Amino acid sequence: xxxxxxxxxxxxxxxxxxxxxxxxxxxxxxxxxxxxxxxxxxxxxxxxxxxxxxxxxxxxxxxxxxxxxxxxxxxxxxxxxxxxxxxxxxxxxxxxxxxxxxxxxxxxxxxxxxxxxxxxxxxxxxxxxxxxxxxxxxxxxxxxxxxxxxxxxxxxxxxxxxxxxxxxxxxxxxxxxxxxxxxxxxxxxxxxxxxxxxxxxxxxxxxxxxxxxxxxxxxxxxxxxxxxxxxxxxxxxxxxxxxxxxxxxxxxxxxxxxxxxxxxxxxxxxxxxxxxxxxxxxxxxxxxxxxxxxxxxxxxxxxxxxxxxxxxxxxxxxxxxxxxxxxxxxxxxxxxxxxxxxxxxxxxxxxxxxxxxxxxxxxxxxxxxxxxxxxxxxxxxxxxxxxxxxxxxxxxxxxxxxxxxxxxxxxxxxxxxxxxxxxxxxxxxxxxxxxxxxxxxxxxxxxxxxxxxxxxxxxxxxxxxxxxxxxxxxxxxxxxxxxxxxxxxxxxxxxxxxxxxxx
Numbered sequence: 041x042x043x044x045x046x047x048x049x050x051x052x053x054x055x056x057x058x059x060x061x062x063x064x065x066x067x068x069x070x071x072x073x074x075x076x077x078x079x080x081x082x083x084x085x086x087x088x089x090x091x092x093x094x095x096x097x098x099x100x101x102x103x104x105x106x107x108x109x110x111x112x113x114x115x116x117x118x119x120x121x122x123x124x125x126x127x128x129x130x131x132x133x134x135x136x137x138x139x140x141x142x143x144x145x146x147x148x149x150x151x152x153x154x155x156x157x158x159x160x161x162x163x164x165x166x167x168x169x170x171x172x173x174x175x176x177x178x179x180x181x182x183x184x185x186x187x188x189x190x191x192x193x194x195x196x197x198x199x200x201x202x203x204x205x206x207x208x209x210x211x212x213x214x215x216x217x218x219x220x221x222x223x224x225x226x227x228x229x230x231x232x233x234x235x236x237x238x239x240x241x242x243x244x245x246x247x248x249x250x251x252x253x254x255x256x257x258x259x260x261x262x263x264x265x266x267x268x269x270x271x272x273x274x275x276x277x278x279x280x281x282x283x284x285x286x287x288x289x290x291x292x293x294x295x296x297x298x299x300x301x302x303x304x305x306x307x308x309x310x311x312x313x314x315x316x317x318x319x320x321x322x323x324x325x326x327x328x329x330x331x332x333x334x335x336x337x338x339x340x341x342x343x344x345x346x347x348x349x350x351x352x353x354x355x356x357x358x359x360x361x362x363x364x365x366x367x368x369x370x371x372x373x374x375x376x377x378x379x380x381x382x383x384x385x386x387x388x389x390x391x392x393x394x395x396x397x398x399x400x401x402x403x404x405x406x407x408x409x410x411x412x413x414x415x416x417x418x419x420x421x422x423x424x425x426x427x428x429x430x431x432x433x434x435x436x437x438x439x440x441x442x443x444x445x446x447x448x449x450x451x452x453x454x455x456x457x458x459x460x461x462x463x464x465x466x467x468x469x470x471x472x473x474x475x476x477x478x479x480x481x482x483x484x485x486x487x488x489x490x491x492x493x494x495x496x497x498x499x500x501x502x503x504x505x506x507x508x509x510x511x512x513x514x515x516x517x518x519x520x521x522x523x524x525x526x527x528x529x530x531x532x533x534x535x536x537x538x539x540x541x542x543x
Contacts, residue, residue, distance in 0.1 A: 062143025311451030
């Protein structure tokens, strides 16, 4: 693309658009007039991504410059990972994404130019006389000698010039082939990413549907209904197998990632998050919290307490009975250090008690009786929140309910609901699109600011679950407390469970 120099006049400029990531349905790639971007048919550039609004953004000319404007889109316009407020000068040469995880575009400007009027700038007399041979009249021996020498140098230079040009052409051709192969590979990987993401969320939607039907199937005597349910389960398993194959192609696999990164990806998937769309900053954040666990003996002491009471087996089997990942074991650890006698501080919702830290209202909702010391920060043998089996069963039912509400089977969203205020989180989620692809932890963070306590809570649980998969890799001296849990064939991690904390 050309840019105007000092001795050129700008006659006009056009916006050139390159789609770096995303599926373009229709539209030009070069514009002289204002144009819009979006999902609607009337958009000048139309995309298929569900995260793109009908009319998402506009590129327009104002005076002698081009500008980019957000048209009130749901997921925003992001430039180099920062959301723009309303309109900004067109950011040429930088990554512009429609939504945080949507199509990525790069804009450029192309100028049509005309030579400026050079005026009376002819050749100097010296050049004309000695190098061009254009002056009239008699010339002397000195002039002829200079002209002859110049012609000789020019012939040699021309020969070298053509050799250099020939070599350059060969190198450029090789570079062009390499770039084409690279671009083809990049486009293939982008397509694989998009397809893998679609398969993941199709599997997740089916998982949600099956979870809602499971109780009815257990109660039903209709064999056709049960057979239909089994077929849907097989479909889910087939989709999971396809998804794992896509991950191998993309490079999210044990042999292509570091051991630490591989476990982080697996645990995120166990908690219901899509590996393909996990932001890189999430991986770094989990490692930061692993570092926090490594600074204390808190995790070691909690695991020792749990193993003395055979808690991992009891908790994981209860969670699995409600089709929850057993890794929600670490939610109880974050809530109470796995201490059944734990009593929380006085809050406006009352005093939370027990390993799962139920406040009275939530305890009553899930059938737990509170004792006579309900209003005191003291353990109470008559309070069922401190009964290991009953409270764990209530926690599993509560987590299961959160999974099937606005949280859309996102374990990380369930954790956020458990810690902060279920009602507030659900209100935030209700403003977002009703599908798992656009209603997940990453999307929530992009649109809303969570309390620091809740963010810490989620990352402490996830990082503890990562450590638990291979404690010795992270410098801990205990074995995986959930290693006896039946393995999940799709992920290689124990089939994980989400736990709920009130508070």
